[in-house]
Amino acid sequence: MIEVKNLHKSFGDAHILKGVSTTFEKGKTSLVIGQSGSGKTVFLKCLLGLFHPEEGTIAYDGKIYSELTDDQRRNLRAEMGMVFQGSALFDSMTILENVMFPLRMFTKQSNSEMQDRADFVLKRVNLEDAHNKYPSEASGGMQKRVAIARAIVNKPNYLFCDEPNSGLDPKTAMVIDNLIQEITEEYNITTIINSHDMNSVMEIGEKIVFLKDGLKEWEGSNKTIFKTDNEAVTNFVYSSELFKKVRQMYLEERA
Amino acid sequence: MTYLYNIGAYFLMIKEMFRKPTKWSVMKRLIFNDIDDLIIGSLGIVAFISFFVGGVVTIQTALNITSPLIPQYLVGFATRQSVILEFAPTFISIIMAGKVGSFITSSIGTMRVTEQIDALEVMGINALNYLVFPKFIALMLYPFVISIAMFLGIVGGLAACYYGGFSSVEDFIIGVQLDFIPFHITYAFIKTIVFAFLLATIPSYYGFYMRGGALEVGKASTTSFVWTSVMIILCNYILTQLLLSS
Numbered sequence: 001m002i003e004v005k006n007l008h009k010s011f012g013d014a015h016i017l018k019g020v021s022t023t024f025e026k027g028k029t030s031l032v033i034g035q036s037g038s039g040k041t042v043f044l045k046c047l048l049g050l051f052h053p054e055e056g057t058i059a060y061d062g063k064i065y066s067e068l069t070d071d072q073r074r075n076l077r078a079e080m081g082m083v084f085q086g087s088a089l090f091d092s093m094t095i096l097e098n099v100m101f102p103l104r105m106f107t108k109q110s111n112s113e114m115q116d117r118a119d120f121v122l123k124r125v126n127l128e129d130a131h132n133k134y135p136s137e138a139s140g141g142m143q144k145r146v147a148i149a150r151a152i153v154n155k156p157n158y159l160f161c162d163e164p165n166s167g168l169d170p171k172t173a174m175v176i177d178n179l180i181q182e183i184t185e186e187y188n189i190t191t192i193i194n195s196h197d198m199n200s201v202m203e204i205g206e207k208i209v210f211l212k213d214g215l216k217e218w219e220g221s222n223k224t225i226f227k228t229d230n231e232a233v234t235n236f237v238y239s240s241e242l243f244k245k246v247r248q249m250y251l252e253e254r255a
Numbered sequence: 256m257t258y259l260y261n262i263g264a265y266f267l268m269i270k271e272m273f274r275k276p277t278k279w280s281v282m283k284r285l286i287f288n289d290i291d292d293l294i295i296g297s298l299g300i301v302a303f304i305s306f307f308v309g310g311v312v313t314i315q316t317a318l319n320i321t322s323p324l325i326p327q328y329l330v331g332f333a334t335r336q337s338v339i340l341e342f343a344p345t346f347i348s349i350i351m352a353g354k355v356g357s358f359i360t361s362s363i364g365t366m367r368v369t370e371q372i373d374a375l376e377v378m379g380i381n382a383l384n385y386l387v388f389p390k391f392i393a394l395m396l397y398p399f400v401i402s403i404a405m406f407l408g409i410v411g412g413l414a415a416c417y418y419g420g421f422s423s424v425e426d427f428i429i430g431v432q433l434d435f436i437p438f439h440i441t442y443a444f445i446k447t448i449v450f451a452f453l454l455a456t457i458p459s460y461y462g463f464y465m466r467g468g469a470l471e472v473g474k475a476s477t478t479s480f481v482w483t484s485v486m487i488i489l490c491n492y493i494l495t496q497l498l499l500s501s
Contacts, residue, residue, distance in 0.1 A: 074381075
C-alpha cells in the first residue's frame with residue numbers, strides 16, 4: 001500500500017503539485033488521470049523517488065521515503081517495477097537479456113535460474129518466441145509486454161506504469177490493460193497507472209484519482225465515475241461522443 | 256555562472272561515479288565491453304594515423320635540414336622526440352576525443368533521451384557507476400594504445416626515410432637511439448593517464464546530463480569534443496611545464 005499525504009512539488013516558480021493526498025491499495029489497479037499539465041507525471045516521478053517533494057510524505061507499506069537512508073531508498077527502489085511510456089528497454093540487449101537484467105543486478109541466482117524465471121515471465125506476457133530479438137526488432141505492443149515482463153521479473157511490491165497504452169492500437173491497448181490488471185491481482189502488487197486513455201479508465205480503473213492543476217479534484221472508481229457530477233471530471237472523461245452515449249445509457253439503465 | 260555550475264556538477268558526477276558500486280559480475284562484463292569498444296576499436300585508426308603522421312614528421316624534418324653541417328641522423332632524432340613527446344600522447348588524444356568521446360556522449364545521451372537512464376535509476380542502480388565507471392577503467396588501458404602509436408609513428412618515419420631517400424636507415428636508427436632520456440617516456444605516460452581520465456569523464460558528463468532529443472544528442476557530442484580537446488590542450492601545457500621545465 002502507498003499512502004501519499006499533502007504532496008507539494010515546485011520547479012522554480014511553477015507550483016506543480018499543491019497538496020495531493022491519497023492512498024493506493026495492494027492488489028488493486030489504480031489510475032491517475034488528468035489533462036496534460038495537471039501534474040500526473042510529476043506525481044508519478046515523486047512516487048518513484050525520482051523527484052523529491054518539498055512538502056508532504058509518501059509511505060510505502062509504512063516506510064516513509066523521506067526518512068529512509070540512501071541505501072534503504074535504493075533497496076526500496078529494487079522493490080519497484082516501472083513500465084515507461086516509451087518502454088525504455090536497453091536497446092543493446094536482447095529481449096531475454098532485458099528481462100534478466102533486474103535479476104542479474106539484484107539477485108545471486110545462477111544463470112540457469114535467471115533464465116528459467118525470465119522464460120516464465122516472458123511466457124506470462126505471451127512472448128515465449130521473442131527471446132533473441134532486439135527491442136528495435138519488436139513491435140510497440142511487444143516492447144510494452146517486454147517492459148511489463150522486466151518490471152515484474154524480480155517480484156516487485158509496487159508497479160508503476162506511465163501511459164502504457166500510448167501509441168498502441170485499441171485491441172493491443174486492451175491486451176496490455178488486462179495483462180497489467182491480471183498481474184496486479186495474481187502477485188498482489190500495488191499498481192499505479194498514469195493514463196489519459198478512457199478505455200483503460202473504464203476497463204481497469206479499480207481506483208481513479210483525477211488531478212487538476214496540481215490538486216486532487218476527484219477520487220473514485222470505474223463504477224462511480226458514471227455517477228459523478230464533478231464538472232471537471234465529466235468534461236474530461238466524457239469529452240468524446242462515444243463516452244457521452246455510454247454514460248447516458250448507463251444512467252438510463254440505472255433509472 | 257554556467258561554467259561554474261558545469262564544473263561543480265562535473266566533480267559531483269566523478270564523486271558519485273565511485274559510490275554504490277555495481278555487482279562485480281556485471282561490472283566485469285561492462286568493462287570488457289568497453290575495452291572492446293573504446294580501446295580495441297580504436298587501434299585501427301590510431302595505427303593508420305600514427306604511421307602516416309610519423310612519415311610526414313620525418314619528411315618535413317628532412318626537407319628543412321638544408322645545411323650540410325647538420326648530421327643526417329638528426330631526422331631520426333627529431334622524429335623520435337616529436338612522436339614520443341607530443342604527437343602520440345597529445346595529437347592522438349585529440350583524435351580520440353572525436354572518436355571515443357563522441358561515441359561515449361552519443362551512447363549515454365541516447366540512453367538519457369530514451370529513458371533508459373531513468374529505468375536504471377528507478378531500479379535503484381547507480382547509473383553513473385554503471386555507465387561511466389567501466390569506461391574510466393577501460394580507458395586506463397589507453398597507454399597501451401599510445402605505446403602502439405609511438406612505435407608505429409617511428410616505424411612510419413623510418414619507412415618514409417627509406418622510401419623517400421632522405422637518409423639511410425642506419426642514420427635514422429642512430430638518430431632514434433641518440434641521447435634517449437627514459438623520463439620522456441614516463442612524462443608521455445603521465446600525460447596519457449590524465450588524458451584518459453578526461454576522455455572518459457568529460458564526454459560522459461555531457462551525455463549523462465543532456466536534455467532534449469536526437470538533435471541535442473548531436474549538439475552534446477560536439478560540445479563534449481570541444482571541451483575535451485580544450486582540457487587536453489590545457490592539461491598538456493600544465494603538465495609539460497610541471498614535468499619538463501625543472
